[in-house]
Amino acid sequence: MPERPDLEHQVPILARRLIGTTITGVRVRKPVVLRAPLGLEVLVGRTVRDVRRMGHFVVVTFDGEWDMVVHLMLAGRFSFARAGQKDSGDLAVVWGLLGGGEGDEELRYRDDVQMGKVYLVPAGDLASVPGLLPVGIDVLGPAFTRERLGELVKKRREQVKVFLKDKNTIDSFGSAYADETLWEAGLHPKATTSTLSREQLDRLHAAMVKVLREAREEIARRDPPLDEKVRDFLAVRNRGGEPCPRCGAKIRSAGVHGHDAFFCPVCQPDLGGKGALDWRSIGK
Numbered sequence: 027m028p029e030r031p032d033l034e035h036q037v038p039i040l041a042r043r044l045i046g047t048t049i050t051g052v053r054v055r056k057p058v059v060l061r062a063p064l065g066l067e068v069l070v071g072r073t074v075r076d077v078r079r080m081g082h083f084v085v086v087t088f089d090g091e092w093d094m095v096v097h098l099m100l101a102g103r104f105s106f107a108r109a110g111q112k113d114s115g116d117l118a119v120v121w122g123l124l125g126g127g128e129g130d131e132e133l134r135y136r137d138d139v140q141m142g143k144v145y146l147v148p149a150g151d152l153a154s155v156p157g158l159l160p161v162g163i164d165v166l167g168p169a170f171t172r173e174r175l176g177e178l179v180k181k182r183r184e185q186v187k188v189f190l191k192d193k194n195t196i197d198s199f200g201s202a203y204a205d206e207t208l209w210e211a212g213l214h215p216k217a218t219t220s221t222l223s224r225e226q227l228d229r230l231h232a233a234m235v236k237v238l239r240e241a242r243e244e245i246a247r248r249d250p251p252l253d254e255k256v257r258d259f260l261a262v263r264n265r266g267g268e269p270c271p272r273c274g275a276k277i278r279s280a281g282v283h284g285h286d287a288f289f290c291p292v293c294q295p296d297l298g299g300k301g302a303l304d305w306r307s308i309g310k
């Protein structure tokens with residue numbers, strides 16, 4: 027699924043192409059993705075004034091009257107196309123655009139598993155979108171200090187990967203960048219947050235910032251198209267059976283709350299919920 031580094035690349039592209047354009051029509055091919063009691067037709071004739079990321083959601087504001095909120099989930103993706111250009115079978119919603127500077131253009135939302143959601147709410151009524159508010163602390167902002175992480179963790183007794191993925195606390199990690207962060211920090215994904223030592227929390231804080239910042243920079247450098255995500259630079263995610271880039275052990279996967287977690291059993295040993303060893307001491 028698109029995660030924060032992907033959206034940090036995609037949302038500015040959407041903003042550049044959409045702000046100032048007016049919706050000329052809407053076609054809904056897969057109504058299952060819609061959470062819009064009045065339908066999306068109320069957007070026809072309205073102009074896009076703002077596009078922004080909030081956590082894992084994309085928020086598009088129309089004339090200060092409507093907020094369209096899209097949660098791309100597992101497989102949702104946006105693309106732009108010429109009006110009438112051939113559709114693909116996973117097409118879910120199409121918005122006709124006027125004034126985009128490139129003639130008759132369409133914004134297309136594709137979703138081959140149809141788990142994504144397109145909400146339409148009165149502008150500012152973001153509290154009615156499940157899971158959106160509150161947006162957690164910005165890991166790359168000045169407020170996310172080591173002390174702040176300590177305060178957040180103190181109240182929590184859960185697996186550290188579950189904590190990382192709580193988007194109402196932290197903005198924001200999905201499965202891929204949570205796995206990368208825990209590998210970077212040398213922490214087992216099932217380690218319990220409340221048992222982490224001061225030194226382990228130092229490493230976790232540093233890894234959270236480093237992984238998100240480096241991913242943002244790498245994706246900016248690669249500049250993929252709107253509907254592609256670049257993941258080939260990740261160390262452990264979806265690399266089960268491959269050698270750990272740090273120690274060469276085979277990367278494994280385990281279930282954490284119904285989702286896969288990929289980790290290195292040597293760099294991130296399972297200590298029965300008691301955090302992890304300092305990997306730098308391994309082999310000494």
Ligand SMILES: [Zn+2]
Nearest residue numbers: 270273290293
């Ligand atoms: Zn390793």
